[in-house]
Amino acid sequence: QQQVKQSPQSLIVQKGGIPIINCAYENTAFDYFPWYQQFPGKGPALLIAIRPDVSEKKEGRFTISFNKSAKQFSLHIMDSQPGDSATYFCAASNSNSGYALNFGKGTSLLVTP
Amino acid sequence: DAGVTQSPTHLIKTRGQQVTLRCSPISGHKSVSWYQQVLGQGPQFIFQYYEKEERGRGNFPDRFSARQFPNYSSELNVNALLLGDSALYLCASSRSALDTQYFGPGTRLTVL
Numbered sequence: 001q002q003q004v005k006q007s008p009q010s011l012i013v014q015k016g017g018i019p020i021i022n023c024a025y026e027n028t029a030f031d032y033f034p035w036y037q038q039f040p041g042k043g044p045a046l047l048i049a050i051r052p053d054v055s056e057k058k059e060g061r062f063t064i065s066f067n068k069s070a071k072q073f074s075l076h077i078m079d080s081q082p083g084d085s086a087t088y089f090c091a092a093s094n095s096n097s098g099y100a101l102n103f104g105k106g107t108s109l110l111v112t113p
Numbered sequence: 114d115a116g117v118t119q120s121p122t123h124l125i126k127t128r129g130q131q132v133t134l135r136c137s138p139i140s141g142h143k144s145v146s147w148y149q150q151v152l153g154q155g156p157q158f159i160f161q162y163y164e165k166e167e168r169g170r171g172n173f174p175d176r177f178s179a180r181q182f183p184n185y186s187s188e189l190n191v192n193a194l195l196l197g198d199s200a201l202y203l204c205a206s207s208r209s210a211l212d213t214q215y216f217g218p219g220t221r222l223t224v225l
Contacts, residue, residue: 006155034213043216046214046215099212100171101214103156103157105155106155
């Protein structure tokens with residue numbers, strides 16, 4: 001049972017575009033929402049994370065928007081570059097369960113020159 | 114500082130065999146978690162250990178077991194391998210069980 005649903009499965013944008021990746025969850029006990037970036041042959045690397053007490057968080061070109069009432073959160077990548085081409089995973093966890101991460105299925109992003 | 118290290122990088126086994134995967138956490142991190150990532154999917158949580166005690170277990174059969182050593186390194190064991198166990202096995206470390214998890218490069222297991 002997928003606890004975090006991620007869309008789209010794949011995404012192609014031109015350099016400078018703003019890809020948006022969306023995630024939805026059902027478990028209201030989740031209280032930590034990280035995004036990971038994964039390149040082929042590598043482990044996931046933490047990009048940015050948010051907790052439900054804020055609606056938006058920015059770190060460099062990456063922004064998370066969080067809608068607690070809708071149980072949705074999204075990743076925006078500003079001024080996307082070809083080097084951003086990777087697979088992106090959203091995740092959610094509950095501090096009462098030791099922060100075991102529940103991942104979405106991933107979004108394969110391609111940024112064309 | 115060195116990141117999370119895992120060994121071996123790649124492994125090929127046959128059905129029914131047993132395998133042991135190893136993980137060394139970031140220096141100062143006391144928690145290790147294991148995840149299975151099947152091709153084209155997100156990682157699935159297997160185990161979390163903190164201070165040598167199991168703190169969480171995902172929905173995996175008893176063929177999967179793990180332990181954490183006094184130096185906080187960890188091993189994941191899988192017995193009676195099935196074809197479906199073929200995956201990238203990821204180890205993540207964190208300062209405590211409730212902190213940000215940092216992933217290693219993974220061990221690619223192929224079961225023939």
